[in-house]
Amino acid sequence: MDSAPPIVRIAVLQPLEGLAASGAADTLAALGRIGAEVEFDVADTADACLRSGSREGVDLVVLDRCASHVSESVLQGLGDEGPPVVVVIDSDQAEAVALDAFRAGAADCVRIGRDYAEVMPVVALEQIRRWRQLRERTTARRRIAWLERLHDAMISEIPVSLMVLDGAGRVALVNPEFTRAFGASVEQVTGARFEQVFPTDFIESGGLRDLISRGQSSVQGAARLARHRAASGEPRIFDVRCRRLDEQGHVLLVLSDVSESEILAKRLLDLERYNENIIQSINSALLVVDTEGCITFVNPTAGEILAAEGGKLIGRQVGDWFDGHAEEGSLIARTLKEGVRFKGAETMITLDDGSVLPIGISCTPLLDDERQLRGAVAIFQDLSEIKQLQRQVLQTEKLASIGQLAAGVAHEINNPMGFIHANLYQMSEYLQDLQGYWEGAERLQTTVAAADWAAAQRACESLSRLAEEIDIDFVRGDFGKAVRESQEGSERIRHIVQDLKDFSHQDTAERMLADINQCVDSTASIVWTMMKHSVVLEKEYQDLPQIRCYPMQLKQVFMNLLVNAYQAVEERLGESCETGETGTIRIVTARVDGGVAISISDSGVGIAQDSLARIFDPFFTTKDVGVGTGLGLSTSYGIVQRHGGTMRVESEVGKGSTFEVWLPEGTQPAEVMRS
Amino acid sequence: MSGGAPSLLIVDDEARILAALRRCLRREGYDILTADSPLEAMRIMAERAVDMILSDQKMPGMSGMELLSEAARRCPGAVRILITGWTEAVPRDELEALGVKALIPKPWDDGELKLTLRRLLAEGP
Numbered sequence: 069m070d071s072a073p074p075i076v077r078i079a080v081l082q083p084l085e086g087l088a089a090s091g092a093a094d095t096l097a098a099l100g101r102i103g104a105e106v107e108f109d110v111a112d113t114a115d116a117c118l119r120s121g122s123r124e125g126v127d128l129v130v131l132d133r134c135a136s137h138v139s140e141s142v143l144q145g146l147g148d149e150g151p152p153v154v155v156v157i158d159s160d161q162a163e164a165v166a167l168d169a170f171r172a173g174a175a176d177c178v179r180i181g182r183d184y185a186e187v188m189p190v191v192a193l194e195q196i197r198r199w200r201q202l203r204e205r206t207t208a209r210r211r212i213a214w215l216e217r218l219h220d221a222m223i224s225e226i227p228v229s230l231m232v233l234d235g236a237g238r239v240a241l242v243n244p245e246f247t248r249a250f251g252a253s254v255e256q257v258t259g260a261r262f263e264q265v266f267p268t269d270f271i272e273s274g275g276l277r278d279l280i281s282r283g284q285s286s287v288q289g290a291a292r293l294a295r296h297r298a299a300s301g302e303p304r305i306f307d308v309r310c311r312r313l314d315e316q317g318h319v320l321l322v323l324s325d326v327s328e329s330e331i332l333a334k335r336l337l338d339l340e341r342y343n344e345n346i347i348q349s350i351n352s353a354l355l356v357v358d359t360e361g362c363i364t365f366v367n368p369t370a371g372e373i374l375a376a377e378g379g380k381l382i383g384r385q386v387g388d389w390f391d392g393h394a395e396e397g398s399l400i401a402r403t404l405k406e407g408v409r410f411k412g413a414e415t416m417i418t419l420d421d422g423s424v425l426p427i428g429i430s431c432t433p434l435l436d437d438e439r440q441l442r443g444a445v446a447i448f449q450d451l452s453e454i455k456q457l458q459r460q461v462l463q464t465e466k467l468a469s470i471g472q473l474a475a476g477v478a479h480e481i482n483n484p485m486g487f488i489h490a491n492l493y494q495m496s497e498y499l500q501d502l503q504g505y506w507e508g509a510e511r512l513q514t515t516v517a518a519a520d521w522a523a524a525q526r527a528c529e530s531l532s533r534l535a536e537e538i539d540i541d542f543v544r545g546d547f548g549k550a551v552r553e554s555q556e557g558s559e560r561i562r563h564i565v566q567d568l569k570d571f572s573h574q575d576t577a578e579r580m581l582a583d584i585n586q587c588v589d590s591t592a593s594i595v596w597t598m599m600k601h602s603v604v605l606e607k608e609y610q611d612l613p614q615i616r617c618y619p620m621q622l623k624q625v626f627m628n629l630l631v632n633a634y635q636a637v638e639e640r641l642g643e644s645c646e647t648g649e650t651g652t653i654r655i656v657t658a659r660v661d662g663g664v665a666i667s668i669s670d671s672g673v674g675i676a677q678d679s680l681a682r683i684f685d686p687f688f689t690t691k692d693v694g695v696g697t698g699l700g701l702s703t704s705y706g707i708v709q710r711h712g713g714t715m716r717v718e719s720e721v722g723k724g725s726t727f728e729v730w731l732p733e734g735t736q737p738a739e740v741m742r743s
Numbered sequence: 744m745s746g747g748a749p750s751l752l753i754v755d756d757e758a759r760i761l762a763a764l765r766r767c768l769r770r771e772g773y774d775i776l777t778a779d780s781p782l783e784a785m786r787i788m789a790e791r792a793v794d795m796i797l798s799d800q801k802m803p804g805m806s807g808m809e810l811l812s813e814a815a816r817r818c819p820g821a822v823r824i825l826i827t828g829w830t831e832a833v834p835r836d837e838l839e840a841l842g843v844k845a846l847i848p849k850p851w852d853d854g855e856l857k858l859t860l861r862r863l864l865a866e867g868p
Contacts (some may be wrong), residue, residue, distance in 0.1 A: 395855070439832040459758045479801050482828025487763035487850030493853035542769075550766060553759050 076196060077125050079109045079327035081117035081142060082132045084616070095132045095156060098188035102196075114138045118145040127196045129153045133180070136168050143295050150254075152195040154178060161203040172267030184547075206217045216662055222313035228324045229306075235284060235317025237261050242461065249325060283319040293326070305330045351449070356434065356444040357386045359404060373450050377420045378697040389417040403431045403444040414451065414549040414710060416578070426451040461703060462624055480564055480597040484557030498547050501538035508534050565596045584664050584731070585609045585657055591626040592655060597633040599653070606654040612664045615731055621707045631666045636672020636725060643673070663713065663733050669726040675719040683717060748774040749864055750791070754784040754810060755799040760849075764797070767853045770863035771860070788817045796862055797847070800827035808833070811827065813843050825855075841866070853863045
């Protein structure tokens with residue numbers, strides 16, 4: 069009994085009435101000898117036995133000497149599908165009971181007798197073996213049926229087209245998805261050659277003939293992309309895989325529609341190319357650095373501007389160019405350190421050859437999906453040409469201002485010129501008079517030396533006459549006065565010319581520390597020459613810190629504001645009927661909000677509300693043709709902005725205007741945003 | 744010109760100009776009066792008649808043109824002359840309308856100035 073399974077489960081029914089306890093023990097003892105470990109589940113009623121007999125894994129049910137109706141009810145209850153039932157019969161009623169039991173479905177009957185202990189285990193084991201065989205077969209059948217259902221479900225539900233071809237290349241099977249995707253019914257395609265089923269462009273683009281013949285001869289699968297244009301005109305792209313199924317050359321074709329993903333991939337590629345094109349062709353330079361400030365990407369424009377020695381940019385430190393132009397560190401370094409964004413800032417870079425270039429730069433932190441800093445992106449532009457243009461515009465503006473100053477300047481120069489000129493003329497007359505006097509004095513000297521006293525007497529008289537004639541006392545006093553006054557006049561002219569020279573001077577490329585009070589005051593002194601007759605100038609200067617700036621540009625701003633103020637006052641006075649009236653211009657400087665504020669107020673005509681909105685627009689002017697360029701205030705505004713400052717105006721028609729310029733103490737980029 | 748030396752009023756807010764003109768015309772035989780402001784000039788004209796006025800154009804409170812037009816009223820017998828460092832800024836037609844006889848530029852030529860004054864004084868207003 070070597071084939072016996074390790075554990076055998078047997079349900080036993082042993083009703084208590086009519087059964088000797090010793091008999092019950094006999095059955096269990098006999099069953100215990102089947103050669104395996106046996107687990108008994110002994111019941112004493114039909115219901116209990118039915119319950120235990122219906123449990124999973126029960127190998128055998130033994131009805132030990134039960135009444136016929138009890139045995140029948142258990143047999144009926146277990147039915148055909150249940151485990152085998154062996155009925156143990158008392159010897160007295162053997163024949164009839166056994167027949168009833170078989171009729172009711174018992175697998176076998178065993179009679180109590182002398183050989184019971186030997187027969188029972190053999191019968192039980194035989195029944196258990198058969199039952200187990202049956203159970204295995206049933207399980208296998210069920211499994212096959214399940215697999216068939218799974219297979220059918222998969223083939224019909226899978227959103228992939230499936231086709232089986234026989235060794236001759238004829239369609240043996242297609243799934244519903246195939247008929248849907250290729251618009252053909254099962255009847256149409258079954259038995260047809262695949263060339264008749266697929267569109268020609270599809271077969272050719274995918275190299276299907278080759279794919280199928282290789283599939284037929286090799287177990288190894290292979291894949292291709294095949295495409296065709298659907299009736300709707302849309303391109304369809306399939307991933308086609310081919311695999312041999314059997315020795316007869318049946319192959320399975322798996323066709324997945326990848327049109328969507330292909331189209332998406334193509335779009336993505338197009339987009340990438342598009343972005344790449346933009347990055348490569350924009351005029352702005354673009355560079356990307358990692359968190360260490362190491363360059364990881366540059367576009368061609370950045371390459372041109374940075375002009376690295378040997379052309380190698382990737383991997384170099386961005387600080388090689390950008391450091392050393394701001395005490396707070398370069399904007400890129402600050403973006404990496406503080407995660408801030410800069411927009412439209414101006415700064416300098418140092419090239420490998422040591423030259424310095426002005427640039428405009430915007431810098432953004434590069435964040436990943438978790439919003440962790442991964443580096444920074446900087447977009448910048450070479451501003452040298454723009455700066456050059458700006459300087460030219462500034463210079464033009466300056467010349468225009470000087471033009472407006474010309475009247476005042478001419479007056480201021482021509483006055484001293486007038487008296488110097490006249491004094492020189494007069495001094496030459498004095499000199500001529502004195503020449504005669506000196507000659508008379510020489511004559512006197514000669515006659516005295518010759519001790520010719522009569523001649524000396526005459527010479528002396530003539531000298532006295534001459535002295536009276538030329539008013540020598542006056543000349544003696546006035547000559548020196550005329551010289552001193554002329555010297556003073558020439559000094560005044562020198563001063564004015566120096567002021568003008570200073571004003572028309574161009575700035576250096578780099579910012580420098582300057583005293584704003586001094587900038588305002590020196591500018592005011594130039595403008596003062598033209599306005600002193602009609603304007604009272606009030607100044608109120610607070611002690612200010614030095615500011616890193618372009619002083620000449622700021623002087624230009626102050627000049628524009630002062631000239632405007634003066635012209636507004638003049639206009640007001642021109643309107644007024646009163647003579648002898650003067651206007652007021654007031655200059656106030658103060659420390660305000662971490663910077664310095666310079667306000668210039670006038671008691672002029674004021675600015676109309678509709679003009680006020682456009683006052684900083686280029687070419688906007690309310691002045692007569694030839695008087696203003698319309699660039700003064702817009703240029704000034706630009707200058708102040710480049711210094712990171714602001715400019716405001718308040719005005720009331722008939723009362724006057726106040727322009728206020730505010731400049732930050734530190735060199736601030738134009739715009740900083742915390743991100 | 745009521746006998747004696749003809750009187751000449753020179754008006755300029757610039758003392759150095761007054762001194763230089765006085766120097767220049769010292770021996771021309773004029774009774775030279777100077778005023779360093781239009782107001783001072785008005786005071787002088789209120790006190791006495793003058794034969795000739797030589798005024799600067801650009802002065803605080805009142806321009807030379809205004810002063811000369813006032814002078815035409817207050818002192819009709821006076822020959823009026825304007826002197827300026829910025830002749831371009833003076834409208835000639837207004838000058839003529841006001842009856843101003845000459846426009847002398849700064850800087851001026853002493854000899855020419857002397858001749859001009861002599862001629863204009865002889866011509867009269």
